[in-house]
Amino acid sequence: MTTQKLTILQLYPRDMNIYGDWGNVLSLSRRARQHGFDVEIIDYNPGDVFPEEYDILVGGGGQDSGQTVIQDDLHRIAPKLREDAEAGTPMLVICGLYQLFGKEFRTVGGESLEGIGLFNAHTIGGEQRLIGNIVLESEEFGTIVGYENHSGLTYLDGDVQRLGTVTKGDGNNLDDDGEGARVHHVIGSYLHGSLLPKNPVISDYLIRHAAEKKYGQFQPADIDDTLPTRARGVAASRPR
Ligand code: GLN
Numbered sequence: 067m068t069t070q071k072l073t074i075l076q077l078y079p080r081d082m083n084i085y086g087d088w089g090n091v092l093s094l095s096r097r098a099r100q101h102g103f104d105v106e107i108i109d110y111n112p113g114d115v116f117p118e119e120y121d122i123l124v125g126g127g128g129q130d131s132g133q134t135v136i137q138d139d140l141h142r143i144a145p146k147l148r149e150d151a152e153a154g155t156p157m158l159v160i161c162g163l164y165q166l167f168g169k170e171f172r173t174v175g176g177e178s179l180e181g182i183g184l185f186n187a188h189t190i191g192g193e194q195r196l197i198g199n200i201v202l203e204s205e206e207f208g209t210i211v212g213y214e215n216h217s218g219l220t221y222l223d224g225d226v227q228r229l230g231t232v233t234k235g236d237g238n239n240l241d242d243d244g245e246g247a248r249v250h251h252v253i254g255s256y257l258h259g260s261l262l263p264k265n266p267v268i269s270d271y272l273i274r275h276a277a278e279k280k281y282g283q284f285q286p287a288d289i290d291d292t293l294p295t296r297a298r299g300v301a302a303s304r305p306r
């Protein structure tokens with residue numbers, strides 16, 4: 067039997083990739099290999115030809131300036147991203163790209179960066195940076211551990227599902243206890259750190275949906291999670 071293959075598309079690694087976000091792609095690809103898949107990683111940067119086919123999209127954070135650099139290109143590929151998201155392609159977008167997957171990011175300088183509107187959410191630049199270790203509780207994923215560093219305050223509009231409820235840290239904003247957003251199989255979150263090495267259950271979610279979409283089924287391997295469990299414990303016990 068030929069080995070099944072998953073292709074991970076890394077969105078804007080040149081401009082949107084800080085606080086260890088690249089680790090998400092490394093961790094996800096290793097996890098997919100442990101589940102028995104061949105893995106290909108494709109980098110997509112502004113001006114590149116956007117691939118017709120890929121199985122999981124991962125995007126990271128960036129400074130406001132990085133977000134400005136990729137903005138035009140993001141709008142060029144937005145119809146394809148929306149189409150793929152609606153078709154069930156799993157995606158994980160962190161911080162700066164999470165903000166731009168919403169409807170609008172109004173920077174602290176008053177500039178309006180239009181988002182692609184996958185999340186019914188908007189972000190307003192704040193004066194204060196929200197920095198530190200963060201812990202969430204989520205019905206589907208249990209306890210999620212990460213690190214946040216942002217000044218944008220994100221508000222979910224309508225009945226958009228949050229990723230989790232903050233038990234330590236700030237999350238989306240300073241007014242409610244929500245963190246992140248979900249639609250279709252797309253997850254947006256402020257959690258750097260990187261997120262996936264400490265939260266393999268989220269890697270498994272992305273891999274499962276990619277495999278089911280492409281091959282009709284996912285047979286998970288039994289993976290020893292001693293190390294990520296230890297890393298989660300240490301990170302969660304650190305002071306904010
Ligand atoms: N520039 C955005 C903010 O500070 C995003 C930061 C990030 O991606 N870490 O809100």
